Amino acid sequence: MTTSQLVITLLGIVAIAWVNYYFFVAGRPAAVATAGGGPGPQRIRIEVKGGYSPAVVRVRVGHPVRLEFFRNETNSCTEEVVLPDFGIRSYLPAHRTTAVEFTPTRPGSYEFACGMGMVRGRIVAES
């Protein structure tokens, strides 16, 4: 094995390790938002741009939740948001805020994702 082959092999291993670290380890925990108290629904604003920020939101069980998705891009991948546990599939017009409302009745972790399931977020309902 020549020196250059050795170098390339080592660089490749490092690169693979970095890719897996960056996408699987370093990404978590994602930004977390907790809904404030007060009257009315628990409002949380989520920016949609290549992903959801915050990607994890904490809410209280039994109180209505209002997620305000601000889709700040035209990428059609994120044009829909789906909350399968609440039977919601909503279209998000580009550069606008679209609200989605539901009430979690049981504590637990509920997923939300884009129409194709590539971009994901999580709602953690706590009592």
Next chain:
Amino acid sequence: MTTTTPVAPERCTIPVSGMSCAACSGKVQRSLETSPGVSGANVNLMTGSATVSYDPAATSPERLVEVIRSTGYGAELPSSDRSEEDLLGTRDAERAAETRELKGKFAVSAVAAAIVMLIGMWPSAHAMSDGSRWLQLAATLPVVLWAGRHFYSRAWAAFRHHSADMNTLIAVGTGTAFAYSLVVTLAAGWFAVRGVAPHVYYEAVVTIIALILLGNLLEAGARSRTSEAVRKLVGLRPATARVVRGGEEREVPLADVRVGDELLVRPGETIPADGTVLDGTSNVDESMLTGEPVPVAKSAGASVVGATLNRNGALRIRVDRIGRDTVLSRIIRLVQQAQGSKAPIQRLADRISAVFVPLVLSIAIATFVIWYDLGPDPAYLHALVAAVTVLIIACPCAMGLAVPTAVMVSTGRGAELGVLIKGGEALERSEAVDTVVFDKTGTLTQGRPGVASITLAGGTELDESRLVALAAAVERLSEHPLAEAIVAEADRRGLALPPAQAFKSQTGKGVLAIVDGRRVAAGNLSLMHDLRVNPEPLAGAAGAAAADGHTPVYVAVDGRLAGLIAIADPVKPGSREAVEALERMGIEPVMLTGDDRRTADSVARTVGIRRVLAQVLPDRKLEEVWAIQRGGHVVAMVGDGLNDAPALAQADVGIAMGSGTDVAMEAGAVTLMRGDPRGVVTALGLARRTMRVIRQNLFWAFIYNVIGIPVAAGVLYPAFGLRLTPAMAAAAMAVSSVSVVANSLRLRKFDRGART
């Protein structure tokens, strides 16, 4: 000659963020004022907002937001709680804009690809020249900087979220090829001195981008067709209604119609809202909601449903429901919810797509290393091409689209056929159904029983009319369908019904009350036994009635048998056909009924059902369903969704069957909008077809990647010398995601008569 209609300017206020000084607001204001379609703009630094007067034909608030953003400040339209239907309109507009843009980008890349290829075909001496490389670069730049730009910006946005998608693969793949080619172009001499041919890969870059844009274009068209059904439903609603207020007829927008309004609907017009016919007679075409092709006759007192078509007579109707409460809105909501649901089968695809892109990136790096270490010379060039090919051929889209597109098309197609399926899970469970339990009354039979014959007991002093009057007086207080038949018979005979006191209803047996001072009981054999009334004298008549499939109702007066009323509930015309079709599908039909065995057997024979559960009390229906399930069967229960809701819930698939448009839509996993038992066959058949399409999609998406990626990496090279070019990979990827959507769209052609 063209005429321009002056359009009144519209005004909107857009919150602007990030402005810190008057220079900022001035900059935003100038950019707005010089933007096309804007007649005036006022940017307020204090409130952080811009008020713009604009021509709605030339621009839109969305465009204005873009203009503000281009100046470097944040802007966003105020949040609004717009209805799903408005959103559909916005989506269509966005899709159209996206398609236009994609077309332009594709055209530019296709031309660029042709130019680069032509230059590459020059005799080799020229092809390797500096001039050739610079010309190719010139043709490639607009593709990378404009047509394919969004791949890079979206990949970057995802990267910042520690996530990766299809754009990442395209961006890294084409970016690598482009960067290498650029270096060669700029420093060809450096390569030449080291004995390396200064080869460039601009052709691969432009071809990949052109092909992927073409794929996106085809996919965008196909995907918009997956939601066509909902769009059609939304489009059924008329824009205006003709309201009579204060004796005056006026055309008003639909939004201004209120409950209690009187509407006029002329022949050929769409009925604007749900209501009751006040006068007029007509035939109404309800096919768009129920799938029922035969128009339904309507006259005073009949209920009509918004969005259905009034065919031949004028109707005056009173509005009962508007907006969200109408049948149409509920259907739209159910279909949308179904399309938002997730099929359990999707979980696997989800798990894979979550790790897919980083995995492919890793494979691409490994491919590079292996080619570099073990491949033929020039090793690094082969390594580069193979790695780029791996990145380009990998297609997470096909996997992401496999399940949702099929669920969307199938639930939409179901709605067109009058079958509402509540989502992916309902589809999946429906596929596995091997037993269908029909709650006889109202599903296999009309559910509108009538009196077939009356037999008086020997020795009674009553005549037929008196018997009917007494029985009807009691039954009037009951809600049982048999009771309605007796009351209807009394009406038909023009009998006056005396008042009844001390009414008692015994579930599954019958009713009792005091009428004109006499103790009247009407019910089945077991009620007679309870009351110690001897039914023997009429056993013959009861047997004959049951053999004909009629239900015998015994009437006892003052503790003595007075007569027998036989009630017939005619079998629906489609019942036999439905039963036969289910058997062909390998599904066992079962009839469940509260009737006695002989009546039940007779009806079962008529429709061709072999397994009958007779004399089942209403509260035992659930247990019967459970008993079948315990035998290892997957059960669908068909009922009206009202008095059998618990059994519907217990079944693996609850099928609520309506008659006309009056249906308990939320009761079951599946709702049939019309009372045709063949709808059960349609629903289960559609579910089977859909699941087959989903499996095909998933299989194709998996196998495509499982075979495509290793071949792109070059596993066939050592044995067969076979390799793919990046352009071939791009074509394969475009085809794979389009083919998944196209396969799902085949479900649009599902027909109720289709074999499964």
